[in-house]
Amino acid sequence: MTRDVLHPDLDQVGIAAVLHGFADPVRLHMVRTMHELGECQCSLVYAGLGLSKSNASHHFRALRESGILRRTQRGSQQYAALRAEELEDRFPGLLASVLANIDAAEPRASDPRTT
């Protein structure tokens, strides 16, 4: 299609692959950011996380290829958005529980302010 950017059919993606997509702190941050912002420009995501462009591109691809997000080109920029509904359809509850728990992501339970 547009270039070689392929967005796999979620039916072709196993849960192991999706979990692998999520199983990285950087990508979890990206996921959270995109969940908060909705569809947004890629640079917004990685600029806010202090990622190098190439590294960000790498992780965007990982997320895309594991079916977690969709990229679209608008004008000269790339936009990215979680494939939330499709994921919910294929793996019910998974994205929700990941999103719900990202905030508990870091081993910070010794933090007393967790009220």
Add this chain to the structure above:
Amino acid sequence: MTRDVLHPDLDQVGIAAVLHGFADPVRLHMVRTMHELGECQCSLVYAGLGLSKSNASHHFRALRESGILRRTQRGSQQYAALRAEELEDRFPGLLASVLANIDAAEPRASDPRTT
């Protein structure tokens, strides 16, 4: 404690680590098996999956160190059990959604026999 088998406090485990623990087809199989069997002897798990002992031991350790299961020694055998309640406590919904979707694990949607 017993040997150097450490079972991390789940509060010290980030969601990325847990997701990483789950993000492997072999380990997902093990998780499913243990979910079905409840606490069970390790050999039951890996014998049923055709894993070599050393490989199984490797994955058991991965699961244990990411807080997904607990091992106990009874007599001369090792038993393993999911830390289901603790996980639910720390990452609500996560284990449930993983378990619920393991059956959709393999990219087999194009399989016509899925009736």
Add this chain to the structure above:
DNA sequence: CGATGAGTTCGACAGTCATTGAACCACTGA
């Protein structure tokens, strides 16, 4: 004691992954 069964550990090997920096490409705006 010796043998057996259950599991762990070790060394090795191949494959994957995250990260970086530089080069590159495509589009926009002057």
Add this chain to the structure above:
DNA sequence: TCAGTGGTTCAATGACTGTCGAACTCATCG
């Protein structure tokens, strides 16, 4: 047309991972 911006690709590197087989530990049973 030239410069700048947004993003991708490439090559390289170090780290980690999954798998295997062989050696090892440790408790139990004869």
